[in-house]
Amino acid sequence: MITCGWCNTHYTSWQSQCTSCGGPMPPLPGMELAPPPPPTPRVLPKGFALRTRLTGNVATWVGLIFFTFGSLMAVAIFFASPWATLFPLFFALGGFGMLRLGLTQANNTLRAFRFGTAVAGHVHSVDLDSSNRINDQYARKLVYHFQIENQLHEGSFSSFDSTLSTRRSGQPLWVLYLPEDPTNNTLYPPVR
Numbered sequence: 001m002i003t004c005g006w007c008n009t010h011y012t013s014w015q016s017q018c019t020s021c022g023g024p025m026p027p028l029p030g031m032e033l034a035p036p037p038p039p040t041p042r043v044l045p046k047g048f049a050l051r052t053r054l055t056g057n058v059a060t061w062v063g064l065i066f067f068t069f070g071s072l073m074a075v076a077i078f079f080a081s082p083w084a085t086l087f088p089l090f091f092a093l094g095g096f097g098m099l100r101l102g103l104t105q106a107n108n109t110l111r112a113f114r115f116g117t118a119v120a121g122h123v124h125s126v127d128l129d130s131s132n133r134i135n136d137q138y139a140r141k142l143v144y145h146f147q148i149e150n151q152l153h154e155g156s157f158s159s160f161d162s163t164l165s166t167r168r169s170g171q172p173l174w175v176l177y178l179p180e181d182p183t184n185n186t187l188y189p190p191v192r
């Protein structure tokens with residue numbers, strides 16, 4: 001099973017472009033470097049920004065639920081007992097913090113996709129990820145390396161995509177990073 005990293009549509013066989021969102025699919029693993037990512041600002045497939053910020057972002061929606069629920073509770077309790085509003089207020093505050101963190105991370109990711117500098121990196125390792133399991137199936141964790149001015153940087157992600165089992169150490173791939181903070185980096189096209 002091959003998954004579009006932009007919109008999460010599953011395919012049984014590989015194709016170069018996702019039928020659902022139009023995004024480029026990652027080339028099949030191999031020893032040849034794919035054509036470089038398009039120049040900035042890159043146009044992202046439809047729906048990708050919304051998914052990154054909200055629907056596909058656990059921190060954002062859990063934060064949003066906590067914030068909304070806590071605020072409503074605080075207002076409801078306030079008239080009965082002002083002191084008792086402290087508990088739901090903390091709840092709302094925690095939710096707000098999560099929401100902000102989720103949105104900040106999402107915006108950094110989107111910025112890396114749109115404006116990130118492209119550099120050729122390579123697969124460092126692919127291992128089973130014992131912390132990520134669905135129905136007795138383990139995800140795989142891919143670690144990739146890339147260099148900026150002789151400085152080695154690393155990125156990683158965990159995925160159930162079946163192409164990960166065929167990815168090998170040393171295979172080249174394109175990485176996008178933000179020059180002001182290379183810890184904000186991503187593969188292009190994304191794999192998930």
Ligand SMILES: [Zn+2]
Nearest residue numbers: 004007018021
């Ligand atoms: Zn897609």
